[in-house]
Amino acid sequence: MAKQVAKAKRQQPGSIIKVLRGGKCFHIRLPSRFSLGAAVCSYGFAMLAPNSWQPNPVPGGRSHCKGVLQRPLQLQSGGAVRATIRQSSSRVLEVATSKKLSSADVAALHRQVLRMLRLGTADDAVACAFAEGSPDLSQHTPVGRLFRSPTVFEDLVKTFTLCNCGWTRTISMNEKLCQHFGGPLGAFPSAAVLAKVTPRRLKKLCGVGYRAERILKLARAARAGSLDPLSDPNLGEEDASQRCKGIYGLGPFGVANALQLLGFYKDIPADSETCRHLRQARGLRSCTLQNVALVAARVYRPYAPHQFLRYWTELWRTYEQRMGTTAWKADPSKYRLLTAAHMKVPRQSYQAAPAKELQNLYPDFVACSPRGLLPALDNEGEHVYDSIVLLEYVHEIFNGPPLLPTSPLARAKVRLWSKHVDLHIVPNFERLLAAHDAEARAMAREDLVQALALFEEAMSPLAKGPFFLGSDFSMADAVLAPWWQRMCSVLRAY
Known part of the structure; x- marks a missing residue:
């Protein structure tokens, strides 16, 4: 009877099936219709250190259906051990380490893995109920388990x-x-x-x-x-x-x-x-x-x-x-590029008007900037919009003082800090203006000041004059100037 009870417990989802390799590995029973890839690639915390997701592309399928999750986990005995987590079959999850684990350490790692992947009994009930209530989302991929941390x-x-x-x-x-x-x-x-x-x-x-x-x-x-x-x-x-x-x-x-x-x-x-x-x-x-x-x-x-x-x-x-399937490449630098390019809300805010109304009121502008963004340029039928792209276009097409230096390194620095203005100074300035209470205002102000300080720190070894590069006006100055002018007049109230 006792053996039957123990066997029944091992069959329950989330339970440890067996410990292997002299205590260096253990298997966890998985619920039906579970995908490690879907559970990990479900919430942004999976992209944060010390998590490392390494996908194993499936031919003809989504690139993150299978893969390996690696990260250090805390031991009951103190310290940490690097754990490698993979789904070895549809109903078995393998947790492996390079260190022999005591029974207490196995139990500690087991708790952390269950929490990360939401494999508890209550989590399983939620996933099933959510899938039933949202069949349009659960038809092709398991849903209802959002990745979280082990503690x-x-x-x-x-x-x-x-x-x-x-x-x-x-x-x-x-x-x-x-x-x-x-x-x-x-x-x-x-x-x-x-x-x-x-x-x-x-x-x-x-x-x-x-x-x-x-x-x-x-x-x-x-x-x-x-x-x-x-x-x-x-x-x-x-x-x-x-x-x-x-x-x-x-x-x-x-x-x-x-x-x-x-x-x-x-x-x-x-x-x-x-x-x-x-x-x-x-x-x-x-x-x-x-x-x-x-x-x-x-x-x-x-x-x-x-x-x-x-x-x-x-x-x-x-x-x-x-983002497509490249969203879950193992290189963490990809996370920065993808989120900056695809997951951030565009900073431009505008009120959309019906397409016919725009065509009637501003046909030339709509032809030049289909998304209705300013500034936009029509140069003999060539249409360019987006401020930074437009600045580079002006630099390359028209005669006049260059906006980008000739040195490849200096050019890269100008582009880098122009992007810093676009991604960090402008959004924090707008956050400060939109803050509804003192705490939010203080947070936005601190982030804005820090972003400005970084720009100033980058500028100081280069600048021996009034501009970012010293005596030469560049694209970095053009990108910052309008916002700096507004800050000087607006921020006195903050």
């Missing part, structure tokens, strides 16, 4: 790095946290390690800015056991919400994101990307940054209690459609 603490730190900045900076902050405080394996730093760091050192080494105090307070709270209730499988949604709201520095967006990471999907962490999705994919042109939370709540209410799952799966599918 609540790591999820919350990453949530702090997610707020009020671009995705490239989020990637950078997490890389530096692992690099400087993750030990020889580059693991995600533990609460005990971060609790001993000073805010000044954390800011300097990891570039986290105002987040330093919040991360350190969170680390001290975790070390004291204050976060332990958030790992309780019996935790209710209301209790979880109140506890998340009590975390220092976690605003409404952060609370909503923390709740979905804890398995509660009612609230949608709405931001500019939510607004873009509702306007473009759902056709809700009346959606704005001011009303996006209310609009999102109304649109996804029919999918309760899985509103966030529905929203995020829709959004993620649009990312994959735009």
Whole structure:
């Protein structure tokens, strides 16, 4: 009888089937219709250090259907070990390490893997219910399991790095946290390690800015056991919400994101990307940054209690459609390029008018700039728009003072820092103007000042005159000048 009970437990999804290779490897029973690739390639935290996803393309299929996930995991006995996770068959997940594990360490790694891939009993029930409620999304790919970190603490730190900045900076902050405080394996730093760091050192080494105090307070709270209730499988949604709201520095967006990471999907962490999705994919042109939370709540209410799952799966599918299968290449530098090019909301904001109305009112302009973006140029029938592209075009076509230097290195630096203005200075300036409260304003101001300081730091060894390159006016000056002029007059009020 005892053997039958033990065998039945091993057959349950999420349970350990067996331990192999002298304790260096163990197998986990998977639920039906599970895909490691779909579970990992489901949420942006999979792109953040110390996670490393290595896809194994399937001929004729999606490139991330199979692959290997590698990252350091914390041992019960202390320290960390690098784990390699692969799906060896439709119902078996293999977790392998180079170190012999004690039974306590196997149990610790088992818990972390279950959490990352949402393989618990409650997670399985959610995935099944969501798939039944959204058959249009679940027909070809398993849905309902969004990747997360192996611990609540790591999820919350990453949530702090997610707020009020671009995705490239989020990637950078997490890389530096692992690099400087993750030990020889580059693991995600533990609460005990971060609790001993000073805010000044954390800011300097990891570039986290105002987040330093919040991360350190969170680390001290975790070390004291204050976060332990958030790992309780019996935790209710209301209790979880109140506890998340009590975390220092976690605003409404952060609370909503923390709740979905804890398995509660009612609230949608709405931001500019939510607004873009509702306007473009759902056709809700009346959606704005001011009303996006209310609009999102109304649109996804029919999918309760899985509103966030529905929203995020829709959004993620649009990312994959735009990025193609190259989105999940193993080289982390690809994540920066792809997210900068495809996952950021275009900074231009304009009100769309019906195509016929535009054609009637501004036929020449529409021919020159089909998307209605300014500035645009018509040079004897050659149409060019987008400010930076247009500047390079002017430099190459027309006679006059060059906007790009002749030296390849100097040219590269001008292009690099022109892009810095476009990706970091302009969006943070607009965030500052759009901030609705003192805290959001302070965050945006700090990020803007930091972006300007980086530009000034790059300029100082080059400039022996009034311009970026010294005495010569360049494209970098042209890109920054209009925004700098506005800042000087507008920011006095901030």
